[in-house]
Amino acid sequence: MTDPALRVENLSKSFGALKASNDISLDLRPGEIHALIGPNGAGKSTLIKQISGSLKPDTGRIEALGRDITALDTVARARLGLGRTFQISSLAMEFSVLQNVVLGALGARGKAYGLFRNVMKDKALLTTAQEALKRVGLQEAAQQRTSDLSHGQRRQLEVAVALTLKPRLFLMDEPMAGLGASGSKDLTAFLDSLRQEAPILLVEHDMDAVFALADRISVLVYGEVIATGSADEIRNNPEVRRAYLGEEDLA
Known part of the structure; x- marks a missing residue:
């Protein structure tokens, strides 16, 4: 077994x-x-x-x-x-959908580095984030402000962030x-x-x-x-x- x-x-x-x-x-x-x-x-x-x-x-x-x-x-x-999604949302509401997932992918590297605007130019991080968004069906909402998402979309986004941690x-x-x-x-x-x-x-x-x-x-x-x-x-x-x-x- x-x-x-x-x-x-x-x-x-x-x-x-x-x-x-x-x-x-x-x-x-x-x-x-x-x-x-x-x-x-x-x-x-x-x-x-x-x-x-x-x-x-x-x-x-x-x-x-x-x-x-x-x-x-x-x-x-x-x-x-261990990947976790929360009962109460832990998303950064002022950030875009893509930015939230990029931050998750950055966390998977074990450390933060550089300025955030530079992080958003990292092709590997962007690819990881975009793949996660596609898996949960949010690829079309990547540039939306997270606070503008419906409650259900926020739950999907939480799963996408968790997926970046593999x-x-x-x-x-x-x-x-x-x-x-x-x-x-x-x-x-x-x-x-x-x-x-x-x-x-x-x-x-x-x-x-x-x-x-x-x-x-x-x-x-x-x-x-x-x-x-x-x-x-x-x-x-x-x-x-x-x-x-x-x-x-x-x-």
Whole structure:
């Protein structure tokens, strides 16, 4: 059996008396989309922050791409191959679409250099950025100001920025948030094509997208994983039905 791309073992994180993560264990396998679902306040974003390195766990271990990364910071994890999109946009709104992606490509080199106007003349960076924009369908919007994009286009742009880092696995925190039906359908198709390039740990509230994409689903409630399984197994799990999924969500 192929080793997991990501393995989380017995991860715990408390904020005072609140246990945001309580002895969580899960993994992400090559070529897989593993969805993490649960009600608001279940601890999903807290878990993603620990995996990405922006929040230190109290106990437990995180292994990615065959290496213990528990003590590494966010930059080191990104350089190792972790790509992340955020629940709340981290884009530079005053910059153009292309400039945002060029900055991502520059970060992949591990250091910033020179004046920004010189960076925008770097042919290799521009090629990387333009290829990423084409992959997410934003090549025609390259010169637009990022603040003028629709919410859905900004989500696509975040994925393009992440692609410039050439990630070996993705952490995606609610990429469908704010998208209409058409945008969700397009992004679902793109993520489906992306999984063979880099497996995806997907936090998502759009259950249609989750059930369409996920090879496995883990359900997080009050900081604990109460079930992991296929879409059918999760749909038919009585504990999941009681704790999170209403009958109308499973029809």
